[in-house]
Amino acid sequence: MELTALPFSKAGEMTEMDQFIFECFGFIVIEDVLNETECDEVLEAAKRVHAGQPKEKLLQIGKGFEHEPAIERLIDHPAVLPKVRGLYGDNFVLQAAWCTVQPAGSQSVGWHQDGSSAYDFKKLAYPVPLVQLRASYHLTDQSQPFMGNMMLVPGSHRSKIDLPPSVRKEVYACAVQQILLARRGSVLLFHNGVWHSPMPNNMTWDRYNMHFIYSPPWLRRSDRDSTDSEFLENTTPLRRALMGDYARPDVPFAGGFPKIPFENGEHS
Ligand SMILES: O=C(O)CCC(=O)C(=O)O
Structure with a gap:
């Protein structure tokens, strides 16, 4: 057994152990979700999504799945979706899909919890409920520090106390933070309440991640205001259902919520 506490998990079902580790840490890491060829395809798509944009600091662009099939295929990836169902x-629904770049030689350190600046999710309840579950696909290698890695404070989704504002721009903000050393093709699945920040990217190449938020x-x-018609x-019934574009606006609140066709979902 290694002495580092990294919450590694395997593709597919959310096991009892995954559940326990996710409860304790607020995140798990699924290794080997995409192979090199698949990573290359999604990376090329991510570069097209970002073509023509300034390369100065972290930039996120949404809904790339609408016109990039390699990104669309990740919406219901069989290595990850069962874990989302397990939680x-x-x-x-897929609340957002952000394609992010941390350009070569740039840094955008900023520790935060995910949510809405208009209404802090912490005001909903304690502990802060799971309302944005993020699956982050690492499209470039982040297996060494300063590759634009995600940094996280394990268990901080249970903290009533915020990370002090004075350290939120610091790389080394907290003695119990972790720098995620993630191989290309692995996926980080994490709770909106976990304090996190991107690490600087000191490499000579741009770092790309593809985030799906359920x-x-x-x-x-x-x-998006609504999904492209x-x-x-043209998408599969499962992906269409996961977009959550209901004919009636009250559907998600009332009993008429249509069943998501998980069992008929083809992964193509
Ligand atoms: O892509 C990244 O490095 C981080 C993005 C992030 O932290 C966020 O969108 O909340």
Whole structure:
């Protein structure tokens, strides 16, 4: 057994041990989700999404899945979706999909919890409920520090006390933080309440991650007002259902919530 406490997990079902580790840490890491060829395809798509944008600091662009099939395929990836179901049950939607770049030689350190600046999720309840479950695909190698890695404070989704504002721009903000050393193709799955920040990218190449955020169906989408109608027409029934574009606005609140066709989902 290694002495480092890294919450590594395997693709597929959310096991009892995964549940326990996720409760304790607020995150797990699923290794070897994408192989090199798949990573290359998604990375090329991510570069197209960011083409023509300034390369100065962390930049996130939403809804790339609408026009990039390699990104679309990750929405219901069989290595990850069963874990989302394991945490939420069967009623959830893709609230956002952000393609992020941390350009070569740049830094955007800023420790935060995920949520809405308009209404802090911590005001909902203690401990802060799981309302944004983020699956982050590492499209470039982040197996050494200063590669634009995610840094996280394990267990901080249970903390009533905020990370002190004075350290939120510091790389080494807290004695119990972890720097995630993640291989290309692995996926970090984490709770919105976990304090986290990107580490500087001191490499000579841009760091790309693809984030998928799953939420209860009533949470407003944050990367789109509505999903592109052509995409909805052409995608699979499962992905269409996960978009949460209901004909009636009250559907996610009332009993009419249509079942998500998990069992018929084809992964193509
Ligand atoms: O892509 C990243 O490095 C971090 C993004 C992030 O922390 C966020 O969007 O909340």
